[in-house]
Amino acid sequence: MAKAFRASAGIMLAPAVTLIGVFVLLPMLLTVWLSFQDWSTQTPFSDASFVGLGNFHEIFSPTSVGRDFKTALLNTTIYTALSVVLILPLSVVFGLLVYQREIAGGTALRTVLFSTYMVPMIAVALVWSKLYSPSEGPLNQLLGLAGIGPQPWLSSPRSALVSIVFLNVWQQVGYFTVLAIAGLTQIPGSLYEAATLDGANGREQFRFITLPLLRRTLLFSAVIAIINAVQVFEPVALITQGGPVGSTNVLTYHIRRVGIERAQGGLGSAMAVMLMLSLIVCVSALFAFANRKDSE
Amino acid sequence: MSLAWISKLGFAAGLIALPATGWAQSVNISYLTHWSPETVALLEAAAKDFSKEHPDVAVTVRAVPFGDLLTTLRSQGGSSDGPTIGGIYDLWLPELAKDKLVAPAPDAVAAEVKSAWPAGVVSAASVGGTLYGIPNEIDVYALNYNKELFKEAGIAAPPKTWAELKDTAAKLTDKARGQQGFGMINSWAAGVVHPFASLLVSNGGNLVKDGKPALDSSQASETFALYEDLIKSGASNPAMATADANTTGPFLDNFVSGKTGMIIMANWWESALKTGMGDKFANIATAPIPVGPSGDKPHSISYSWMTVVNAKAGEAEQKAAWEFLAWLNSLKSGKNGASAMSDILMSMGILPSRTSDIEAHKDKLGSEFLSGYVSVLADARPFPVVLGGQEFSESLQQTLEALQYGQVSAKDAQTNAQADATSILERAAK
Incomplete structure (x- = not known):
């Protein structure tokens, strides 16, 4: 009986497992294998030659290859951290605002917030590159009305990456607000009623009921926000091309440049493996932190 | 023959002719x-x-x-x-x-x-x-300048030497009006490297000589120093120099709107200037690349x-x-x-x-704009076409941009550029 059950379970799982194996695991394993090879993306895999840890040594070396990779890794880290730090609190704030059923126009506000997520990135990039224009951009004109001098935005290595983060936050915050609202709907209203009867004010209710019960939602949001941020590519490719001075050169864009434009498949794969490892470490640490809080 | 038969035959003929149209x-x-x-x-x-x-x-x-x-x-x-x-x-x-x-x-x-x-x-x-x-x-590079801005600043002729270039750029700079004397370009490899290389060859230097990088020469040292001088004096503002994926963007907008007095660019941007400037395109003139202290005569880069x-x-x-x-x-x-x-x-x-x-x-x-380019073609030096050339170009771009934004000194930029170029070209040649 158990044998038959295992067989039927195996048969039912086989299509999904095969698809995942072929389209997810195999490319990942291939990338890891290529990271130990010297290989041009324009040649067959059979032309690859084993170089051991040579590619990893190269991407951490003091040469231009290593310097560019380390800059791209740092840029990606800053971009991801800033995006998550801004998106999560904003999504909770917007979620709380929109969740208030008694506020007129709540549904319209929810629609407006989510609509930014549906705008194609090419349109977002075009519009924001004009908004950020140093001389004729509306943002600088608005600042001028407030008596603030023009800002360089995308034209300065100090502000270019942060400007791209703002663009990302603007586009993504609606999606995460919807997730926050979904989390808020799961919190029983009776808890707030009981807290009110016990004399808890709004701030205390938020701190001791809303935030703890939103933790699972926020964990999910954080993981998705991190993965989205690490994969940033379009705004860099469409607006800044990684500049100025490599200040917006994020890893996905850099891997594309090295692996495809320069056809250095081995080096590009080593960079992709490092990106994957960083992501695994980061997400695992986040889950470990959440589990520890749960245990407490 | 009935109409029905004629139409059937016509339809059959059409079916037969269809593949023949495809074969055509x-x-x-x-x-x-x-x-x-x-x-x-x-x-x-x-x-x-x-x-x-x-x-x-x-x-x-x-x-x-x-x-x-x-x-x-x-x-x-x-x-x-x-x-x-x-x-x-x-x-x-x-x-x-x-x-x-x-x-x-x-x-x-x-x-x-x-x-x-x-x-x-x-x-x-x-x-x-x-x-x-x-x-x-x-394509060949030359100095483009705005005659109207020259007239306003009381400058009679385009600069012929680097000393004149620095002097003219300073006179054309007006920070209150957001105007820079000499425009550089960043965020686009060729836009950064080609003007630098044009100044370098006009100073008697080379990017690559006999297949090896030649950025450690005294001529290159003087070219890096020229960039540093232009930036430090405020005659060139890197925040006005950004390019986008279509090789347009603020660097073009600033020249078109009369906020950049001079820039080194290639002939192909004539159509972009005409589109952006309309009748004011007549204000733009072309002159040879100014000659550096170690150069003999104007040269430029061609590709x-x-x-x-x-x-x-x-x-x-x-x-x-x-x-x-x-x-x-x-x-x-x-x-x-x-x-x-x-x-x-x-x-x-x-x-x-x-x-x-x-x-x-x-x-x-023979037009006023293009004749300036045609005239410098004979003395132009081809941009070095070597294995690893694109990576070399992108690496030099990074170094020059770091110099533009004051992140490195001219001396350090030269040292980094030579070391990077050596490692890139050696690896590519393997």
Whole structure:
């Protein structure tokens, strides 16, 4: 009986497992294998030659290859951290605002917030590159009305990456607000009623009921926000091309440049493996932190 | 015969003729370029003319931004379904040929090119003596300046030396009006490196000499120092220098709107200036690159573009592609003895490289803007076409941008640039 059950379970799982194996695991394993090879993306895999840890040594070396990779890794880290730090609190704030059923126009506000997520990135990039224009951009004109001098935005290595983060936050915050609202709907209203009867004010209710019960939602949001941020590519490719001075050169864009434009498949794969490892470490640490809080 | 039968016979004849119509255009070739929609329309019109004489060949044109051109060629050129023809920058040729992505030109095409184009241009389209593409355009750098701003600042003539360049740039700078004297470019490799290289060769130096980087020379040291001086004095503002993926953006906007007094740029941006400036384009003039303290006379950097054929395309597609390219670049395809390709290029202000095309377009090449470029062509030095050239160019771009933004000193920039270039070219040569 158990044998038959295992067989039927195996048969039912086989299509999904095969698809995942072929389209997810195999490319990942291939990338890891290529990271130990010297290989041009324009040649067959059979032309690859084993170089051991040579590619990893190269991407951490003091040469231009290593310097560019380390800059791209740092840029990606800053971009991801800033995006998550801004998106999560904003999504909770917007979620709380929109969740208030008694506020007129709540549904319209929810629609407006989510609509930014549906705008194609090419349109977002075009519009924001004009908004950020140093001389004729509306943002600088608005600042001028407030008596603030023009800002360089995308034209300065100090502000270019942060400007791209703002663009990302603007586009993504609606999606995460919807997730926050979904989390808020799961919190029983009776808890707030009981807290009110016990004399808890709004701030205390938020701190001791809303935030703890939103933790699972926020964990999910954080993981998705991190993965989205690490994969940033379009705004860099469409607006800044990684500049100025490599200040917006994020890893996905850099891997594309090295692996495809320069056809250095081995080096590009080593960079992709490092990106994957960083992501695994980061997400695992986040889950470990959440589990520890749960245990407490 | 009844009407019903006639219609049935007509329908049957149509069915029989349908495959024949398909056979009439049995070869489909595609042309990948980075040109603007207006220029693509001209190329499509030329392709239609070709198809009239060759009804068995259909040519489609596809355009991508310049920043995506090499990536598209690399990612799609390796398959038979990729673009059959690609317009490429000569710096990319050695690596595309090494990876066998581009096909050698047939003997007849090679013979025609070698006899009808200048030797230097043929050499840039060849690797190891084998011709891989039909050259079409040649680009050269010169100093563009705004005559109206010169007049306002009381400057009579464009600078001829670096000392005059610094002095003129200082006079043209007006921070209160957001105006810079000399415009640099960043966020675009060629836009950063080519003007620097033009100043370097006008100072008697070279980027690469005998296949090895030559950025450790005293001439290069003086060129890095010139950049540092222009930045430190405030005569050049890097925040006004950004370019985007289409090689337009703030650097162009600032020159077009009269906020940049001088800039070193190539002839091909004539169409962008005309579009952006309208009647005010008449204020723009061209002058040779100012000569550095170690230079003998004005020089500048030149580079060329060519059309290549996908080596992985089918035999029939390759044959049709070479036939189309040979026709497009021949004297019979254009107007007044010029090639159709040169007519397309001249619509953008780009100099054609075929000797007979230069003669055929001599009237337009004599315009105030373009004649300044034609005059410096004879003393121009080709940008070094070496394995690893694109990576070398991008690395030097990073160093120069760091210098523009004051992140490194001129001395450190020179040291870094030479060390990076040495490591990149050595690795590429292996």
